[in-house]
Amino acid sequence: xxxxxxxxxxxxxLTLGGKLSFVLVFLLCLLILIPMVFTFLYSFFPKTxxxxxxxxxxNYDSSQWMDILYSPAQFSLRQYYKILIEExxxxxxxxxxxxYTGAILLGQALIIPLTSYCLSRFTFWGRDAIFFLILILMxxxxxxxxxxxxxxxxxxxxxxxxxxxILPMCFSPFYIFLLRQFMAGIPxxxxxxxxxxxxxxxxxxxxxxxxxxxxxxxAAMALSFADxxxxxxxxxxxxxxxxxxxxxxVMFNQxxxxxxxxxxxxxxxxxxxxxxxxxxxxxxxxxxxQLSELK
Amino acid sequence: xxxxxxxxxxxxxxxxxxxxAFYIVPFIGGxxxxxxxxxxxxNFVGLENYQRVANNKMFQLGLKNTWELSLWSAPAIWLLAFxxxxxxxxxxxxxxxxxxxxxxxxxxxxxxxxxxxxxxxDYGGVINRxxxxxxxxxxxxxxxDALRVPIVLLYIWKNLGFSVVLFSSALTAxxxxxxxxxxxxxxxWWTQAFRITLPQIRPTAFLVFVLAWVNAFKIFKEVYFxxxxxxxxxxxxxxxxxxxxxxxLEYQDVTTAAYMFAVGVMVLxxxxxxxxxxxxxxxx
Numbered sequence: 285x286x287x288x289x290x291x292x293x294x295x296x297x298l299t300l301g302g303k304l305s306f307v308l309v310f311l312l313c314l315l316i317l318i319p320m321v322f323t324f325l326y327s328f329f330p331k332t333x334x335x336x337x338x339x340x341x342x343n344y345d346s347s348q349w350m351d352i353l354y355s356p357a358q359f360s361l362r363q364y365y366k367i368l369i370e371e372x373x374x375x376x377x378x379x380x381x382x383x384y385t386g387a388i389l390l391g392q393a394l395i396i397p398l399t400s401y402c403l404s405r406f407t408f409w410g411r412d413a414i415f416f417l418i419l420i421l422m423x424x425x426x427x428x429x430x431x432x433x434x435x436x437x438x439x440x441x442x443x444x445x446x447x448x449x450i451l452p453m454c455f456s457p458f459y460i461f462l463l464r465q466f467m468a469g470i471p472x473x474x475x476x477x478x479x480x481x482x483x484x485x486x487x488x489x490x491x492x493x494x495x496x497x498x499x500x501x502x503a504a505m506a507l508s509f510a511d512x513x514x515x516x517x518x519x520x521x522x523x524x525x526x527x528x529x530x531x532x533x534v535m536f537n538q539x540x541x542x543x544x545x546x547x548x549x550x551x552x553x554x555x556x557x558x559x560x561x562x563x564x565x566x567x568x569x570x571x572x573x574q575l576s577e578l579k
Numbered sequence: 580x581x582x583x584x585x586x587x588x589x590x591x592x593x594x595x596x597x598x599x600a601f602y603i604v605p606f607i608g609g610x611x612x613x614x615x616x617x618x619x620x621x622n623f624v625g626l627e628n629y630q631r632v633a634n635n636k637m638f639q640l641g642l643k644n645t646w647e648l649s650l651w652s653a654p655a656i657w658l659l660a661f662x663x664x665x666x667x668x669x670x671x672x673x674x675x676x677x678x679x680x681x682x683x684x685x686x687x688x689x690x691x692x693x694x695x696x697x698x699x700x701d702y703g704g705v706i707n708r709x710x711x712x713x714x715x716x717x718x719x720x721x722x723x724d725a726l727r728v729p730i731v732l733l734y735i736w737k738n739l740g741f742s743v744v745l746f747s748s749a750l751t752a753x754x755x756x757x758x759x760x761x762x763x764x765x766x767x768w769w770t771q772a773f774r775i776t777l778p779q780i781r782p783t784a785f786l787v788f789v790l791a792w793v794n795a796f797k798i799f800k801e802v803y804f805x806x807x808x809x810x811x812x813x814x815x816x817x818x819x820x821x822x823x824x825x826x827x828l829e830y831q832d833v834t835t836a837a838y839m840f841a842v843g844v845m846v847l848x849x850x851x852x853x854x855x856x857x858x859x860x861x862x863x
Contacts, residue, residue: 298669302670305667309663309667309670312681313677317680317683320687320692323691323692323694326695341701344719348703349703350698350701350703352705352708395593396594398590398591399591402587402594406582408588417598418598423793423844424606424841425796425797425818425840425844426797427821427825428606428838428841429605429606429609429837430821431825431837432606432612433605436608451601454597455598455601485581485584485590486590510686513688521825524826536690540693547694551694551695554688554690554691555688555691558686558687562682566679566682569685574748
């Protein structure tokens, strides 16, 4: 017992500073959660109440304040019914977003692990040059390759179609980098043991490397989901002439200014899939970010 | 590790075709664009485009704003992430939950969060209430120069967790005996943070800083959502300039501006790459 008190630092008991940090970090976390909590809360407000509330914005009269609403006068699910069933615009955009995200994730699943495998477990001429290029492409802002990309997409005949958004994202350099980092760290003995048993490069990929990569695949998937679910620049440029194909991320703003009553319900629904992904993959995401360090 | 296996070229093919078509060809094509005049004859004009773009008022404005916005947000994220991860470390096994909460905004779509942001920063909103309670004047957060504050805060809110995770993993790698020895010698929290923690994680600290900075250059979504394609002057970023030039089909100007910007980013990247040299001895 005495030992335990003496080594409290190691056994999970907090020091005074630790307790202070606990309180501070706890408060900060509450602060960070506030925007999300209130988005969900306001999504249950009935139409009249939330419209009046949003109208009270932009009042420059210094004697007046906006109220802070904590609970609806009447709990309402009407606005959810509206956007999900009565008026299909929102749902259409939501489905567009889901379609893009699904297609991008699928494409990435086919391309990226294989490419990373080649870049990490093989030696061949030009490998390091390719990797270096991928690193550079990874950090450049989207706009750098935007205009010439359009020429390429036109030439391929996929400009203003869904493929213009999906295909380039399937080869996203960041995820090639991320998976390559993880695969390069897998001990060589694992593959060598396989090679002794006569495993070739392809079976080595499917039966040795891929199973070991499970955590990083989860991480890449979750991070890529966040990217695609939130993408703005690509559809804005590649689908400039196709309003009907735009995802929710681009159009949501317009909806929420035009239709104040469903804005919060829409926002809450929009956040929900991201929340699910977060809860299922949070540990993987952490592991993934840790790997995005250059080593 | 496979050596001299021809099959690697087959396996690499699909990935390379895509990267070539969608990234490398546009990247190189951009250089071509930026050196041509874009008329029907498409003459070679050398660096004329660069000269014109560099002298453009909107380009200068965008460059200045992008620079200043990143100057606000990158150091803020770096410092906050460092302090927070140091605090998280002292929480031991409670830290995981908090760290994950800090990471949550990273997955949230910015456009969905915007609405609540606009309410909070309204002239009669909760932020101004707080300001008045603390004895300050009310501020028109959503107009002119002050608009930078909500934008930078939204950006920090969203990206802080990423840096915290990077810092935290570096911090947990520090051997605990170092701290035990320091506290036996009577070193306080502050001394420990700056004499042990910071030197130990210097390579990571540098990387987080550069990453935060490079990413802060990409602030656009947040501004686009609040201000649209033509926001108030104080938040008109380089990306706005490029997108608007693009909409006007002035591809030469877009790519020229992009390349000038890219050079800046690459200088930072070179620093980051060089930091591997800083890193190597610490690892061995």
